[in-house]
Amino acid sequence: MTGYDFSLAGARLTALGSGALWWTAQRLLCVSDLHLGKSERHARRGGSALPPYETRDTLARLSDLVSALQPETVVCLGDSFDDDAASRALPDAEQSQLAALTQNRRWIWITGNHDPAPTGLGGEQMDELYLSPLTFRHIANPSATAEVSGHYHPKARVRSTSRPCFLLDRSRLILPAFGTYTGGLRSTDPALAALMERDALAILTGAQALPVPMPR
């Protein structure tokens, strides 16, 4: 396993090098900010035609994880689609790829700020999920504890290498973006620095998940 094991509010969790979170006791896999359909949205809004392969790539990486881990529950932590129209415009091949994934297990779409409406693609839709002792929601609530969220696409720099990362302290875990076409917000950004406690960790993604003190 290429993961980093840790506890949050008593739950034993593993941050995977791929940027996904694994909860062994619940057989739960959690990914955040897939931003499926980004190139379609970009083209629709008059931007240039980005290579239309990001949905295929994101789903392929997700499928690999699902095959390897056989989760009973998958939680997508919001901003799964770049917008609602993007979820409706998925090409047939990608629709069936997604449908195959959502079958045979519990699949939860948490609402994000990009994709508020139901997807109609199978699975359940909810604003947040409570699974004792953890709460899963899209955007961190500064006063919450035992919380798992996404939204910020955190990344951190160690040596001269900058990578997407998890951020972890006693109260919360923030997941990196899993989608192929996603950028990142540096851990030094005031928004993240204010949210995380002083002794927070940044867990870098990569071949091996690597914990470091969160760069501020």
Added chain:
Amino acid sequence: MSDTAPALPAAIENWFSARGWTIHPHQHAMLERAEMPCTLLIAPTGGGKTMAGFLPTLAELDDGTHEGLHTLYISPLKALAADIKRNLRTPVEEIGLPIRIDDRTGDTPASRKRRQRADPPHILLTTPESLALLTSYEDAARTFKGLRRVVVDEIHALAESKRGDQLMLALARLQTLCPDLRRVGLSATVDDPQAIASYLARHPDPCDIVLADPGPAPDIRMLETEAAPPWAGGGAAYAIPAVMEQIKAHKTTLIFHNTRAQAEIFFHNLWLANDEALPIGIHHGSLDRFQRERVEAAMVRGELRAIVCTGSLDLGIDWGDVDLVIQIGAPKNVKRLVQRIGRANHRYNAPSKALLVPANRFEVVECRAALEAVRENDLDGDPRGPGPRDVLCQHILIAACAGPFDEDELYAEMTRAGAYATLTRAAFDACLTFCATGGYALKAYDQWQRLLQRPDGKWQLRDPRAAQRIRMNLGTIQDADLIKVRLKRSRGGKPLGEVEEAFAATLTPGDTFLIGGQTVRYEGLREMTVEVTRNPGRKPKIAVFSGTKFATSTQLSARILAMFKQNSWPTLPRHTANWLELQREVSELPRAGRLLIESFPHDSREHICIYGFAGRNAQQTLGLLLTKRMEELGLDPLGFVATDYATLIWGLQEVTDPAPLFDPDALRDGLEGWLAGNAVMKRSFRGAATIAGLIQRNTPGAHKNRRQATFSSDILYDTLRKYDPDHLLMDITREEAMRGLVDFGRIEEMLERTRGCITLRRLERISPLSAPLLLEVGKVPVKGAAEEKLLQQEAAALMQQSGLDKLPQ
């Protein structure tokens, strides 16, 4: 003077004679050729080149009957356009000619730009980018109505870059609007005038070349210093006292550097040695515009005794008072050296005076070789390939902004630009498809394509609002990601200039660096601006600018190898000759027909030094390819460093049989495999994708902090490589990288030159010629398994230092 010279209008003739001026022969020659479709004038700086370009215009506008735009003047620099406006207005006003002159650049206010489109002046002075923008408007035909002449200044510089390619495509467009348009190019001395002429002319029109008297040979020498230059490095700090003496002995000195970082360091050191407090300024492309303009203005007023500068002053403003040019560091390229020397003594017929200052011992040899090349007037130059296709893509988008276009007509128009004369219809079609749909193997989201074909077969923008975005992203100048630097104040302090984002990322509060000659302290990053305070007196970290690192030209490298064949070196300073003699004694000197490799232990590591003389970029590529091969062969390479003449590789195992490493086929295969994932390719991709319009740097209403929403172009590159490796942009990227940063052509040339003759010298210790490489900066660690291992060590160390590893997890 020619007997057949047409008479100038009397008023102009009188103005000249009232000043006691005579018209130069080449200015007459330009008047004689006023009706030719295309003329290229090659003249040294100060030869009245610009006036030669404008005289026919002044003569034609003399009677005041012309309506609308008559002459477009295009220069690579905004400052030059403004300068010419001033210089041209003086004679026009004094002669009393009925001519309106105006300039138009990125700095021109929008209101004036609008007025110019509706009611253009007789003479418009502009840049390639502003011209491209003008041709993108629907009323372009009206704006350019009546246009007779176009004058392209400093065309030798434009012809070396994509800006020139864009300009020539714009001229092809103008020629369609104004079929009788005549073209004039003004150029400094170049190696191949015919190549520039074909570049300028409407294909296949002929282009006459007028060669002005090149003037007296320059007075150029190597600076003699008491201290010998150091073994390595590029700062030339050793030469500061001698340079200071030269500044004192001359009226105005220009001190050229090859990189901005070196210019900053040198300026800093020069200032410390400036005990007489002489007025000395600094000028380079990363400084804030106002700072640069202040220096330029002080220069024009003759207030400065010296300016430390980079290529930003290679072109342009005529400063008659410059009486000395100093080049710090080997010039790398003879043609550029000659052009820089020309910046001194802009008075015609006075010899230019210049000094070369080698920054290190090897550069002494290189400077000597360059001096001989200048003396023999042996200029170097590599022929440029066909016009780049990313510029072509941008031009198609520009055409679409101006209104619906017919693809056959557009194709025909483009092939009338010299650089695109050999463009095939298939290549054009691929670019058009890319612009229209993205050109992906997977057909997705066709309903959102950018260009649509109308029922009448013409192409137009699907969404007319896209024109604004396209115009905002127009141009071919590629900057690294730069961040502004400002003094910290409550309401936004004075802008000082820009540094690279990668450099800014390495700073922590309290770090100091040099910018514009001052030492500043990094305070923090606010809204993507680096905030600093002044902090004199402390030893600074150095601002890192990627700049372009020029590789020593093929021809200069060949001259150095030829010098190595001599029995002795009477023309070289003693210290350098001794060094070469010592190398010959303990090892040998590299030769053109043989590849010399030295192998020796040093500092408990095995080293090999490969003297390829292929230029910095190719030696760098060679380092990457060889270390990859060595890793496969279990030779455990740890890192390498490259200079213009050699690559030094260190590792754990001794190399006893180098031949298999240099098998051309294996190297080519290695290139294919390695190139794909390489940072150089990603950089080339970003450039091509931005120019071709896939990546938009500017979007209307962009927020200040869009970091989360934007993602790096590297991701697009990786995605295309995985799912669509034959995509047009991947093809363009490969082509560019091979020509520029990878420079594999020169590796091929080296292999060809040495034909498998490899000499391996096993030495007990480091050799005189290889020693400087150990001191070079820019060592490249071998990535791969090692990188991950180092990162893990660093992470563990950080956890331990912070005590976080003890916390219960």
